[in-house]
Amino acid sequence: MIKVHCLTTGWVQIKQHHQLARFFKRPIRVLDVLTDTKWSPHLPIGCWLIEHPEGLIMVDTGESSRANDKGYQPWWHPFMQFCERRGVKAEEEVGALLKARGFDPLAIKMVVMTHMHGDHAGGIPNFPNSEFILSETEYQGIQAKDAVFNGYLTMHYPDFFYQNIRTVNYKDGAFENFEQSTALTADGKIRLVPTPGHTLGHQVVIVDMEDYYILIGGDASYSETYLLNGDIDGVCIDGKKHQESTAKMREFCRRKPTITQFAHDFNSEKRLNEKIFTKVK
Template sequence: MMKIHCIQTGDVQIKRRHQLARFRARPARALDVIVDAHWSPRLPIGCWLIEHPEGLIVVDTGESSNANDPGYQPWWHPFMQFCERRRVEPEEEVGPSLRAMGFDPKDVRWVVMTHMHGDHAGGIGHFPNSTILLSKLEADAALARTGPLTGYLNMHYPKWLRPTEIAFTDGPWESFNRSKTLTEDGRVHIVPTPGHTEGHMSLVVELEGHCVLIAGDASYSEMDMLQGNVDGVAFSASVHHDTTKRMRELCCRRPTITQFAHDPNSADRLSELRFTRIA
């Protein structure tokens, strides 16, 4: 019997034009975010725990409570310095959160990273014993010397980090053209969901009678997925559109509960078994 928990590691405010872009071209979207004077409401920073018979699976690791300390964000990066407000207490980090739920982070078998932006990778240091799974594209971008330019705070990644790269070698799965099945029972699939970052990936869990799509920042909310909205920092608007279309198609084919890291309703949809309705 599998159980999925949505965990909140503090919250973040981003610019309105980061939450929802007005333009298609990436430079125009990024500039629009930097000059935007309006902030989003406080949004959760989500991650997930899956109790699976073959081992505990964590998807994303949330933010670090040090993220707002002076010097944590690169001083030369106006976006990281001035365009996000993070609030994370030490006890809200993923490690203490798991312990409060009765789990030991050292028992986690797999950590599946949708992508490596700071508010998803900030808690990775809690999992030194786990296999950290990343797409090859994401690993290349995140670990590159130029990573901090595009939101990958790789100076804070733990020294021991040696991610295992996922190649999507198991063929199409439902609406996704490539996939990798993680577990021997064939119920946990990793699929590419590029757009927010080039190497972004998501996890789909098949439960009795429905699927749970854990999609990180592939969209910022279920409404954004339904409307095909692109965020202000996305790698590519057209690739983002293709991914949201595939996610909607999954929701058409199978009863599906969607989970996004910054969607205030993710936890309620999960606990109330609310499937996504496609009009």
């Protein structure tokens, strides 16, 4: 029996043109975010726990409760200093949320990272016993010279993280309409598929619940509405790939009832708990 929980590790505020891009070309899009004076509402920062017979699996780790401490965000980075606000109380960090629900963070077998942006990787220190599953491309991203500039806060990764990384490159064949996938569990019920665009190495997790799927989408879209509209976010690395990935996810939802989950979507938890499927025209 598989069960999925949606956890919220505090909130983040981003610029409105970050949440929803007005332009397609990246330099113009990013400039539009940097010069935007309007903030989004407080958006949730989601992550997920999957109870599976082969062990407990996390998808993403949410934000750190230290994210607003002086010096946590790089002082020289205009985007992190001026274009994002975060609010994560100690009791809202992922380790505390798991304990409050009766789960031991030290017992988590695997942590799948949809991607390595700060508000998804901030809770990594809570999981010293876990194996971290990253796409090969995202792993290269955190090792690149410009990693911090690109939103990967590598200075906060604990040593054990690097020792416990497993990379995947989707060699387990096609899955539904995705040409490539990796089976994460021996029973094949949990699969990873590449969804580049927001970052080049972004991946989503698909949980097979027998008569429906749960698609855990990280930042592959910022909300179900944006997914349905094919909208892109203001900071995505590759707008074309982002749109191709959301088109694939929409086609996936057409094939079989699917509950979609996104990290910054107000309604993720409600859709999961009330079993509300994503309706694609």
